[in-house]
Amino acid sequence: MIGLIRHSPRIQIGLFLINYTMPYKYEELGLSNTKAMFDKALDEGFAVPGYNFNNMEQLQAIVTACAETGSPVILQVSKGARTYANSTMLTYMAQGAVKMVREELKSDIPIALHLDHGGNFEICKACIDSGFSSVMFDGSSLPYEENIKVTQKVVEYAHARGVSVEAELGVLAGIEDEVQAEKSTYTDPDQVVDFVTRTGCDSLAISIGTSHGAYKFKVDRLEDVPPLRIDILKDIRQKLGRKYPIVLHGSSSVLQEYVKIINENGGNLEKAFGVREDQIREATKHGVAKVNIDSDGRLVMTAMIRKILKEQPKVFDPRKYLGPARDELIKMMKRKNAEVLGCAGAYIRG
Numbered sequence: 001m002i003g004l005i006r007h008s009p010r011i012q013i014g015l016f017l018i019n020y021t022m023p024y025k026y027e028e029l030g031l032s033n034t035k036a037m038f039d040k041a042l043d044e045g046f047a048v049p050g051y052n053f054n055n056m057e058q059l060q061a062i063v064t065a066c067a068e069t070g071s072p073v074i075l076q077v078s079k080g081a082r083t084y085a086n087s088t089m090l091t092y093m094a095q096g097a098v099k100m101v102r103e104e105l106k107s108d109i110p111i112a113l114h115l116d117h118g119g120n121f122e123i124c125k126a127c128i129d130s131g132f133s134s135v136m137f138d139g140s141s142l143p144y145e146e147n148i149k150v151t152q153k154v155v156e157y158a159h160a161r162g163v164s165v166e167a168e169l170g171v172l173a174g175i176e177d178e179v180q181a182e183k184s185t186y187t188d189p190d191q192v193v194d195f196v197t198r199t200g201c202d203s204l205a206i207s208i209g210t211s212h213g214a215y216k217f218k219v220d221r222l223e224d225v226p227p228l229r230i231d232i233l234k235d236i237r238q239k240l241g242r243k244y245p246i247v248l249h250g251s252s253s254v255l256q257e258y259v260k261i262i263n264e265n266g267g268n269l270e271k272a273f274g275v276r277e278d279q280i281r282e283a284t285k286h287g288v289a290k291v292n293i294d295s296d297g298r299l300v301m302t303a304m305i306r307k308i309l310k311e312q313p314k315v316f317d318p319r320k321y322l323g324p325a326r327d328e329l330i331k332m333m334k335r336k337n338a339e340v341l342g343c344a345g346a347y348i349r350g
């Protein structure tokens with residue numbers, strides 16, 4: 001600002017326009033792409049969490065949990081999150097989160113800002129230009145060759161700017177705001193090598209039995225949840241013949257303790273289970289380097305907010321229910337990092 005005052009008004013306007021129309025560079029925001037964190041994850045047998053955020057409390061919880069457990073983290077933004085929170089706002093929120101981690105939490109964990117389920121080249125480009133260090137192009141619903149074509153285009157644009165690209169082969173079932181499919185189609189291991197080689201994507205999301213949302217498996221007991229197709233995962237890994245980061249979407253466990261709190265406090269969620277946590281842990285031993293979790297966080301926040309508002313009907317200060325919801329989210333994510341993903345301690349300096 002002080003520098004600008006010395007210039008003529010016309011130059012000031014010019015500088016202002018340059019500043020606000022130039023693409024952001026993720027390095028300048030303190031973010032990392034996913035290359036080094038995935039290499040480490042594959043070498044050490046853990047997975048990096050891909051946690052979604054839409055608001056400040058979720059973002060604070062994610063970075064606090066990951067800084068306190070010394071875990072790398074991928075901050076995920078969906079198309080719905082961009083609409084809800086505003087894409088410019090999200091970039092600056094991520095920058096603020098990085099500063100909070102470095103300056104207040106005194107942690108040097110790597111932090112990536114990632115577009116989740118990018119549906120076309122344009123949204124991937126927009127995110128890269130607004131400071132994202134990683135994007136997903138989700139062409140899983142497209143014909144194979146079309147998926148390859150668009151993924152290649154995204155990779156070319158992203159790699160010229162040091163940005164990582166996640167792609168997807170196979171279809172996950174489940175319904176959320178912007179992501180939906182009625183039934184899953186497992187990834188065909190025979191297509192994987194061709195797809196990865198021709199597109200040059202940096203990681204690949206596959207379908208081996210996980211699904212999106214809070215209604216994954218409508219069975220009576222957790223023991224009845226079908227196990228993941230680890231055999232397909234192993235086959236894919238063997239065919240790739242090298243360490244390569246595999247991604248699992250739809251990996252929430254639909255934590256029953258929070259479903260219970262929601263339903264005891266005026267909610268009406270149907271009985272359903274999610275992916276078994278021991279299955280996720282098992283997958284991290286066979287090349288899964290990134291695990292996406294969104295629904296479990298939504299359940300945690302909703303449970304705490306419902307409980308507090310029911311127990312304390314006079315409360316009208318949002319901090320009184322959003323604060324405890326954020327604290328519970330931190331607790332849940334710290335446990336996931338330690339017990340499910342195995343990434344806790346990966347970045348604690350010894």
Ligand code: G3H
Nearest residue numbers: 078080081176177178294
């Ligand atoms: O897999 C999708 C994420 O959970 C984002 O969901 O589209 O409702 O933001 P959303």
Ligand code: 13P
Nearest residue numbers: 213249250251252294295
């Ligand atoms: P869940 O709905 O299982 O949390 O999956 C989230 C996800 O895959 C985000 O891309």
Ligand code: ZN
Nearest residue numbers: 212249250292
């Ligand atoms: Zn997903």
